Amino acid sequence: MVKGRAFGVGVGPGDPELMTLKAVRLIRENEVIAFPGKVPEETTAYKIAVQAVLELKRKELLPVYMPMVTDRDMIEESHRKGAAVIEKILDQGRNVVFLTLGDSTIYCTFTYLQAILEEDGYETELVSGITSFCAAAARLNIPLAEWNEPVHIMPAMHRLETDLDQPGNYVLMKSGSHMSEVKAVLARSGRQVMMVENCGMTGEKIYRSVEEIPDDAGYFSLIIAKEDGPAL
CATH class of the missing domain: 3.30.950.10 (Tetrapyrrole methylase, C-terminal domain)
Structure with a gap:
């Protein structure tokens, strides 16, 4: 089976009108939408995106929890666990769209997952957003x-x-x-x-x-x- 692809998608800084057309399209075209938090609906990224893409309410929301701590071992462990959660979906041949604040290349949580996913042989793609x-x-x-x-x-x-x-x-x-x-x-x-x-x-x-x-x-x-x- 062909594996899915992981997208790191920037949703902009807060105003839903500043989301890109590409971000909106990827949310609409894919069923699994991931968020950096325990409860997707409580994340800032969700609250921004759902105002622009009402279909998000009907998507399969994937929580990827990575706590903000300073211990390097705990940080690396949380990144590994987060990547593993995403890989389970990718192994089913489905894409994962990971929504992140601002731009996906500026201090973005997804980039840590991206490095692990690519190391494990999965395809990834960064989608820019307004910083x-x-x-x-x-x-x-x-x-x-x-x-x-x-x-x-x-x-x-x-x-x-x-x-x-x-x-x-x-x-x-x-x-x-x-x-x-x-x-x-x-x-x-x-x-x-x-x-x-x-x-x-x-x-x-x-x-x-x-x-x-x-x-x-x-x-x-x-x-x-x-x-x-x-x-x-």
Whole structure:
């Protein structure tokens, strides 16, 4: 029997209207839709996608639970278990469409599963989606970069020792739980700072200075720190 293929599909940052036509088509054409969580209907990816594709309610929803822990052995074990869950479906000759927030190539859980699946001889495909930082820049109605400006994308800012002193603009992701420390770095940088919390989702909030950003900002908080003055 021909084995199925695993698709890692980005559903965008939160607004269902930002889902790609390809993401919608793959959900409609395949019966098994996987999600990174114990209960698919409770995942953010499901809540986004179901608004654009009502047929998702009638699909076979596959939970792939991978807890957010720091222990490397536990992380690798959860990835192996997750891949095994998907492989059972692929061995039946059916495809699996794994839905993920934003874009499937930016800090995406599926890519860890992808490496295991390919190592085990299965075919995979990544399907791009709109990234959170591009959506946030558009929501702020600003360009993310102009002319020859570089863009630095950094996760978990609280783990980095940096003063944001490189030329260009910075995108800071996954820093919500240590926002007070992040704000101190931002204040020292002298940059123009803006943040979107829950971009495209219920409870979206926009902040246009370091002083406005609350210390208790949520997990889906994305910061853009720009150099003062226009790019030349």
